[in-house]
Amino acid sequence: MSKKKSAGPKAAPRKKKTTATKKKAATSAKASVTVGKKTAVSKKKASSGKKSAPVRNLAEKALEAARAALDKKALDLEILDMRELVYYADYFVICSGTSTQHVDAIAKNVEKELSRLGHKPSGIEGRQSALWVLIDFGDIVVHVFEQETRQYYQLEKLWLDAPRIEYSEAGMPHAKAG
Numbered sequence: 001m002s003k004k005k006s007a008g009p010k011a012a013p014r015k016k017k018t019t020a021t022k023k024k025a026a027t028s029a030k031a032s033v034t035v036g037k038k039t040a041v042s043k044k045k046a047s048s049g050k051k052s053a054p055v056r057n058l059a060e061k062a063l064e065a066a067r068a069a070l071d072k073k074a075l076d077l078e079i080l081d082m083r084e085l086v087y088y089a090d091y092f093v094i095c096s097g098t099s100t101q102h103v104d105a106i107a108k109n110v111e112k113e114l115s116r117l118g119h120k121p122s123g124i125e126g127r128q129s130a131l132w133v134l135i136d137f138g139d140i141v142v143h144v145f146e147q148e149t150r151q152y153y154q155l156e157k158l159w160l161d162a163p164r165i166e167y168s169e170a171g172m173p174h175a176k177a178g
Contacts, residue, residue: 058139061119062091063167065142068113069095072106075147078156079165090139091165094155096147100130107133107144 062079074095083090097103111121123136131149135142
């Protein structure tokens with residue numbers, strides 16, 4: 001006869017989480033984060049005394065990113081309409097800075113101004129070296145280059161068939177209320 005070894009007292013069976021329970025937990029966690037962000041944003045707006053106008057469409061959002069870059073004296077700014085060419089973005093905003101510090105200042109201002117309007121970037125790449133900073137807002141991708149790096153990669157030449165969005169610095173939208 002063979003004897004089975006006892007592994008000690010049996011643990012009580014664990015309750016399995018159903019998908020409904022998992023979804024409920026995820027939803028409640030997400031809601032508390034959202035509420036926290038909304039509260040923080042509204043406090044910031046009240047303390048700064050500025051109200052932000054809502055961005056009505058994606059072209060306007062791209063123009064807001066361009067305006068934020070131009071506020072920090074970005075050079076050679078171009079806005080490319082990518083809707084018919086790629087699936088991952090509707091617009092590219094491409095500009096240059098004269099040094100890595102200038103590139104970093106432009107990128108930080110674009111991130112700050114679009115965040116103020118409620119558009120948080122899903123990713124930022126290249127900030128460490130600041131030779132080419134890419135800020136991904138999902139439907140808008142902002143590329144801020146150091147001038148020599150931009151000449152080397154010539155990103156605009158890869159997208160020659162992309163329509164350019166015309167703008168004038170005097171006619172750039174400003175979401176800041178007076």
